[in-house]
Amino acid sequence: xxxxxxxxxxxxxxxxxxxxxxxxxxxxxxxxxxxxxxxxxxxxxxxxxxxxxxxxxxxxxxxxxxxxxxxxxxxxxxxxxxxxxxxxxxxxxxxxxxxxxxxxxxxxxxxxxxxxxxxxxxxxxxxxxxxxxxxxxxxxxxxxxxxxxxxxxxxxxxxxxxxxxxxxxxxxxxxxxxxxxxxxxxxxxxxxxxxxxxxxxxxxxxxxxxxxxxxxxxxxxxxxxxxxxxxxxxxxxxxxxxxxxxxxxxxxxxxxxxxxxxxxxxxxxxxxxxxxxxxxxxxxxxxxxxxxxxxxxxxxxxxxxxxxxxxxxxxxxxxxxxxxxxxxxxxxxxxxxxxxxxxxxxxxxxxxxxxxxxxxxxxxxxxxxxxxxxxxxxxxxxxxxxxxxxxxxxxxxxxxxxxxxxxxxxxxxxxxxxxxxxxxxxxxxxxxxxxxxxxxxxxxxxxxxxxxxxxxxxxxxxxxxxxxxxxxxxxxxxxxxxxxxxxxxxxxxxxxxxxxxxxxxxxxxxxxxxxxxxxxxxxxxxxxxxxxxxxxxxxxxxxxxxxxxxxx
Amino acid sequence: xxxxxxxxxxxxxxxxxxxxxxxxxxxxxxxxxxxxxxxxxxxxxxxxxxxxxxxxxxxxxxxxxxxxxxxxxxxxxxxxxxxxxxxxxxxxxxxxxxxxxxxxxxxxxxxxxxxxxxxxxxxxxxxxxxxxxxxxxxxxxxxxxxxxxxxxxxxxxxxxxxxxxxxxxxxxxxxxxxxxxxxxxxxxxxxxxxxxxxxxxxxxxxxxxxxxxxxxxxxxxxxxxxxxxxxxxxxxxxxxxxxxxxxxxxxxxxxxxxxxxxxxxxxxxxxxxxxxxxxxxxxxxxxxxxxxxxxxxxxxxxxxxxxxxxxxxxxxxxxxxxxxxxxxxxxxxxxx
Numbered sequence: 001x002x003x004x005x006x007x008x009x010x011x012x013x014x015x016x017x018x019x020x021x022x023x024x025x026x027x028x029x030x031x032x033x034x035x036x037x038x039x040x041x042x043x044x045x046x047x048x049x050x051x052x053x054x055x056x057x058x059x060x061x062x063x064x065x066x067x068x069x070x071x072x073x074x075x076x077x078x079x080x081x082x083x084x085x086x087x088x089x090x091x092x093x094x095x096x097x098x099x100x101x102x103x104x105x106x107x108x109x110x111x112x113x114x115x116x117x118x119x120x121x122x123x124x125x126x127x128x129x130x131x132x133x134x135x136x137x138x139x140x141x142x143x144x145x146x147x148x149x150x151x152x153x154x155x156x157x158x159x160x161x162x163x164x165x166x167x168x169x170x171x172x173x174x175x176x177x178x179x180x181x182x183x184x185x186x187x188x189x190x191x192x193x194x195x196x197x198x199x200x201x202x203x204x205x206x207x208x209x210x211x212x213x214x215x216x217x218x219x220x221x222x223x224x225x226x227x228x229x230x231x232x233x234x235x236x237x238x239x240x241x242x243x244x245x246x247x248x249x250x251x252x253x254x255x256x257x258x259x260x261x262x263x264x265x266x267x268x269x270x271x272x273x274x275x276x277x278x279x280x281x282x283x284x285x286x287x288x289x290x291x292x293x294x295x296x297x298x299x300x301x302x303x304x305x306x307x308x309x310x311x312x313x314x315x316x317x318x319x320x321x322x323x324x325x326x327x328x329x330x331x332x333x334x335x336x337x338x339x340x341x342x343x344x345x346x347x348x349x350x351x352x353x354x355x356x357x358x359x360x361x362x363x364x365x366x367x368x369x370x371x372x373x374x375x376x377x378x379x380x381x382x383x384x385x386x387x388x389x390x391x392x393x394x395x396x397x398x399x400x401x402x403x404x405x406x407x408x409x410x411x412x413x414x415x416x417x418x419x420x421x422x423x424x425x426x427x428x429x430x431x432x433x434x435x436x437x438x439x440x441x442x443x444x445x446x447x448x449x450x451x452x453x454x455x456x457x458x459x460x461x462x463x464x465x466x467x468x469x470x471x472x473x474x475x476x477x478x479x480x481x482x483x484x485x486x487x488x489x490x491x492x493x494x495x496x497x498x499x500x501x502x503x504x505x506x507x508x509x510x511x512x513x514x515x516x517x518x519x520x521x522x523x524x525x526x527x528x529x530x531x532x533x534x535x536x537x538x539x540x541x542x543x544x545x546x547x548x549x550x551x552x
Numbered sequence: 553x554x555x556x557x558x559x560x561x562x563x564x565x566x567x568x569x570x571x572x573x574x575x576x577x578x579x580x581x582x583x584x585x586x587x588x589x590x591x592x593x594x595x596x597x598x599x600x601x602x603x604x605x606x607x608x609x610x611x612x613x614x615x616x617x618x619x620x621x622x623x624x625x626x627x628x629x630x631x632x633x634x635x636x637x638x639x640x641x642x643x644x645x646x647x648x649x650x651x652x653x654x655x656x657x658x659x660x661x662x663x664x665x666x667x668x669x670x671x672x673x674x675x676x677x678x679x680x681x682x683x684x685x686x687x688x689x690x691x692x693x694x695x696x697x698x699x700x701x702x703x704x705x706x707x708x709x710x711x712x713x714x715x716x717x718x719x720x721x722x723x724x725x726x727x728x729x730x731x732x733x734x735x736x737x738x739x740x741x742x743x744x745x746x747x748x749x750x751x752x753x754x755x756x757x758x759x760x761x762x763x764x765x766x767x768x769x770x771x772x773x774x775x776x777x778x779x780x781x782x783x784x785x786x787x788x789x790x791x792x793x794x795x796x797x798x799x800x801x802x803x804x805x806x807x808x809x810x811x812x813x814x815x816x817x818x819x820x821x822x823x824x825x826x827x828x829x830x831x832x833x834x835x836x837x838x839x840x841x842x843x844x845x846x847x848x849x850x851x852x853x854x855x856x857x858x859x860x861x862x863x864x865x866x867x868x869x870x871x872x873x874x875x876x877x878x879x880x881x882x883x884x885x886x887x888x
Binding site for chain 2: 029030113114115116217218220232233234235236237239318319341342343404408409415417418500501502512513514515516517518519
């Protein structure tokens with residue numbers, strides 16, 4: 001037990017600590033390294049920093065607003081109305097959770113690039129215009145929002161499902177028009193969920209690497225992530241500058257998390273009591289077709305278009321817009337050719353190893369730590385609670401930089417640098433808060449009597465934990481495992497700093513193939529990957545169904 | 553006369569003991585079992601080259617890490633400063649390699665056949681030998697040109713013309729192009745570079761990606777393609793064609809032994825092969841069509857003909873490199 005707690009503290013504290021150390025040292029990784037605030041002074045006194053800051057805030061906020069509008073709108077139609085095609089809502093949410101962000105980004109580059117974008121070619125044929133330009137701030141926001149809206153959707157569905165409909169009904173019965181009831185009751189009750197979802201999307205957005213690098217750099221729009229990556233690629237590398245920008249991003253993210261926690265702790269919004277609710281479905285009447293069309297459009301944009309463009313590109317030798325002429329060139333040659341890339345074969349194996357290991361480690365660690373925080377009566381447990389939620393406020397790109405710095409300088413007798421262990425450490429650290437969420441939710445439902453009875457009968461702690469908690473927690477543990485596996489399979493923002501020769505994971509392989517202009521290979525790999533991840537999810541859902549776990 | 557005699561003696565030594573030295577190296581290399589190669593070569597060519605070495609040198613595995621030319625120096629310096637000596641053999645663009653040599657990231661190693669190289673393509677201080685040459689050419693997509701009713705550009709100056717506004721791609725990493733423009737004509741080159749940069753190019757990242765985007769039709773032409781890459785695509789039946797402009801800028805891509813290489817013998821064996829006639833011929837003929845600077849290896853005249861005029865770019869010191877890079881980024885409106 002103590003071991004798990006120690007490991008978790010180490011994982012949570014060390015990367016952030018190293019990053020802050022580097023930010024407050026002039027000449028980090030050089031001779032003459034000394035304590036100094038010079039990095040912050042230099043970063044904050046450069047006028048370019050404020051443009052960068054404004055870009056980052058604007059980008060993060062823009063994505064949050066777009067994703068919230070789409071996610072909450074769709075969730076409302078899904079959970080609270082009788083709109084047709086509601087079932088598509090959940091599929092729309094699940095697919096982007098499975099598809100790696102870098103693949104989504106590449107797909108949207110194929111769709112909306114000014115000259116070769118397929119949507120532009122279609123618009124050109126139909127209306128003589130080429131309206132889309134992904135290489136712009138709105139383009140970046142759109143692509144990231146498409147990827148982030150499911151997060152908002154899932155949180156919104158949870159919020160709508162736990163709302164007491166009698167409050168709304170009381171307002172309507174008292175004569176309030178529905179719009180007023182919606183605004184004063186529904187929206188007011190959903191506010192903490194909206195804030196939490198907005199913040200999560202904001203942090204994910206300012207942490208993620210793929211859109212700023214693949215779209216922002218050619219578009220000349222710099223944000224924190226691309227600047228941090230750029231500073232570490234510069235020559236000589238600007239470790240201090242990158243760490244100082246990271247430190248500032250960290251403070252921002254932490255402030256956001258503290259704000260939402262405070263909002264939730266205020267408790268004014270609690271509607272979950274001891275009874276279950278069956279939220280009233282609003283009858284849309286004449287608006288039903290419009291609502292159905294909205295859901296269908298959302299499904300088309302988020303799921304169909306990106307997957308279709310990947311499938312199309314995977315069947316062509318070079319990139320071509322759809323046409324009758326192109327139909328003659330279709331073949332499965334790329335699917336055969338992709339296996340000739342050692343990088344692709346190696347990266348699939350590496351991704352399987354790292355994501356399964358990270359999943360297993362996160363599941364075991366968080367189960368034990370959740371037990372300590374919830375069931376033990378140790379003093380100082382609150383500190384552990386803070387530590388495990390720390391990684392959620394740390395953008396994953398900073399986690400990557402922190403881990404890289406630490407394992408470069410750590411005085412260990414063994415080398416982890418350049419091994420898969422480094423990537424596993426990164427994925428475990430990022431996965432801990434998600435694992436904790438499932439483990440604590442599951443543990444909270446198990447009454448202490450069971451363990452007390454076992455203790456009275458003479459069972460020691462490991463026996464009690466393994467024989468009582470583990471079987472009862474199985475659905476939660478499986479969910480934690482699966483979530484971490486999928487997260488690790490998609491991750492690139494931390495991995496980009498941690499890979500080396502022979503330890504490339506799938507997301508890195510896609511990035512490398514993109515940099516090499518191997519578009520058909522990416523498309524084929526992307527399709528194989530999506531199919532693989534869908535099979536994985538379907539398997540676990542079936543497995544979950546058997547042991548009483550509903551939709552994961 | 554004494555000097556000449558000394559040189560003669562050294563030559564005699566190599567001629568007599570060269571193969572023996574190499575053989576000893578090979579046994580030790582096989583014992584080490586692997587060599588880690590950091591390079592900026594494109595993935596496919598790197599795979600092929602590594603496979604050929606492994607085929608001809610059983611027992612030594614090449615582990616490769618492909619990096620962008622901008623990523624290479626930072627990666628190596630970061631690792632070495634952290635005390636993690638991971639790379640054995642490093643090859644990359646001349647400007648970046650020279651930066652690495654300047655900060656002491658290389659160990660000296662002169663491969664046995666370095667004397668076979670064209671003068672100026674082997675480091676006089678013994679840190680590197682040229683792996684291949686790159687030519688910067690004008691490449692175009694014939695289908696796009698026809699669609700836009702444009703003629704193929706014949707010189708860099710064409711890209712500054714109004715009809716080319718927004719219709720050409722420009723690699724934001726092509727600092728060598730800018731260096732070439734300045735070296736060729738200090739004042740006129742800088743002026744032309746500015747006019748081209750102001751003519752709204754589509755910015756790309758990396759030479760390989762530039763050619764791929766050209767092929768996909770993202771733009772009509774580019775002044776920053778590498779000749780062998782354009783040739784590769786053209787011969788594969790893609791709608792890409794190219795022309796060697798005048799001036800033809802030629803840049804070196806040196807290979808050397810990384811400082812503290814964990815597999816030094818395997819590294820030397822690999823460098824020996826890369827710079828040997830067999831290795832260079834393989835790269836030229838079956839690798840990716842890169843250009844050899846060995847005097848006894850025949851290059852494809854469509855890509856590079858040593859009889860026609862060309863300008864080999866000077867290798868800048870760190871201060872010059874940083875100054876030129878800043879100028880180049882400002883020219884393209886890129887953040888510091």
